[in-house]
Amino acid sequence: MFTERNISPSIFLSVPHDAPQFVAEIMDKGLHQWTLQRIVHLLDQDSINSILCLPIGNVSHPDRIVWPWCANGLYSAKSGYHLIHALRNVSMSNGGQSSHCVNPLVWKEIWKIVTLPKIRVFCWRIVSKALATRLNLCKRRVNVNPIxxxxxxxxxxKEHLLFLCPWVKMVRFCSTFNYRVNPQSFTTFDQWFKSLIQMKFPSSLDKRNFLTKISFLLWFIWKARCRFIFDGCKPEPIHVLQMANSAARDFLEACLPSISIGITNREVLPAQPLWSPPRLGWYKVNSDGAWKSNKAAGLGVIIRNSEGAFCGGLAEGKVCQSALATEADAVLSGLNLALSLHHRKVMVETDSRVVKFGISGNYGNRAWSILPILLEIRRMETLFDSVEWCWIPRNKNRAAHMAASIGIATVHRVTWLNQPPPSLVRVLVSDGLPCPPVM
Ligand SMILES: [Zn+2]
Known part of the structure; x- marks a missing residue:
């Protein structure tokens, strides 16, 4: 029964002998809600929240086996290998063995460096100990001289190759970075990179440019070293530095103007009405979810007609297992509200692609983890005359987003039938459409 519900491995319920009946008593299958009054005194708040997070779908749907370590829920040998590798690392760190652990921030920041993809992968290979330095080759039992x-x-x-070898010191000495590496205090590449990303810069643009130039310099040092090994060309520090600087400059000139323009445009755009009304006779249901890592969630729904007039909305606070489940729950709440208001032809808009595709039967990208909610949405769909599904970007979903923000600060559900709160009126008006006056 629980197979395809999104059960965290850390949750274990002590289920008595008469388990089916017991579960039935704490589960309202009709309302798809948990009724924990009977056992609430036996559980702490975390356990209660964990149970409340489990969505109750259509229990007549057959169980299926899901491999939760893949986005599509299907087993692959690759994911099995990664799982074994990860578990081994965890057991090694728990066992107190002396294994060097790279700060998660380093992994994250490496992929954020604005540079060529091949250089980002190169940086990742450095930290992953996957660079074919003489030392690494020796460790892998390749018969080479490690010197x-x-x-x-x-x-x-890798530290010697990229920082401490005398010719590399000359490269840095000639550079304009004003950044020196102290061989005495230098430990590992990832420690150095961590200190780099934590350095203070006058602006984020300066930091971005600096990291770009550094990444190009590391890449060209590596290329020069490889040319020496394979072609016998002795590296010229000045030449390597000039090539790295020139390539980094060309890259920044080619990329950064468009990035800057993109940011500026995004900042200007909200002045324009982005939301568009549905066709005559239809109602548009905008839904959105807000979620925090402590499982506190807010659902937001706004319903408007073809003239853009506000026809209903809600904000609801609850506990949800994930941001994805919150988005799906918001869609479900939207359908429930529309049905209760007798709006039978609805266009439902969500800014979650995974939910949109999940409703269409595509359970990739971890949509399988919210399958009970998706199935309930599909069941609800049959109660309408017509339902259209649409994905929209977040900037077109600001009203529902605001409602979700209200929801996350709310203990229960707040429903507005024709008069939204003042904070929502502001957003609705900025959508460029009529809205009831604030009372
Ligand atoms: Zn050397």
Whole structure:
């Protein structure tokens, strides 16, 4: 019964012998709600929230097996390998063995560097110990001399190759970065990178440009080293530096203007009405969810007619397992509200692509984790004369977003039939459409 519900592995209920009947007593299948009054005194608040997060769908739907470590819910050998690898790392760190653990911030920031994709992958390979330095090759039992071929003095680790080899020191010495590496305090590449991303810069643009230039410099140092190994070309520090600077400058000139323009446009856009009304005789249901990592969630729904007039809305606070479940719950609440107001032809708009595609039967991108809610949405759909589904970007869904923000600060449900609260009126008016006056 629980197979395809989004059960966290940390949740274990002590189910008595008469389990089916017991579960039936704490589950209202008709209203798709948990009724925990009978056991609430036995549980702490976290456990209660965890149970309340489990969506109750159509229980007549057959169970199916889901592999939760893949976005599509299907097992693959690759995901199995990654799981075993991750579990082994966890057990090693728990066992107190001396394994170097890379700060999660480093992994995250590497993918944010504005640079060529191949250089981002190169940086990731450095941190992943996947760079074919002499030391790494020796560790993998390749029969090579671990000593750096350029200085013939020290072991060629990634730190030596990219920072500490004498010719690389000259590259940095000639650069204009005004950034020096102290060999005595230098430990590992990822520690260095972490200190780099935590450095103070005059602006975010300065930081972005700096990281771009650094990434190009590392890449060109690596290329020069490889040219020496394979072609016998001795690296010229000045030449390497010039090539790195030139490539970084060309890249920034080609990319950054469009990025800057994009940001400026996004900041200007809200002045324009973005929301559009439905066809004559139809109602548009905008839904959105707000979710926090403590599982506190807010659902927001706004219904408007073909003239753009406000015809109903709600804000509801509840606990939800995930942001995705919150988005799907918001859609379900939208349908429930529309049905209760006798709006039979509705166009439902959500800004969650996963929910939109999930309703169409595509359970990829972890949509399988909200299958009970998706099935309930499909069941609700049959109660209408006509339902159209639409994905919209967030800037067209601001009214529902505002309602969800109200919802997350609300203990229960607030429904507005024809008079939205003042904070919503402001957003509705900015959609460029009529709205009842504030009383
Ligand atoms: Zn060296």
């Amino acid at each position: 750096c071929p350029l200085c013939n003095d020290q072991v060629e680790s």
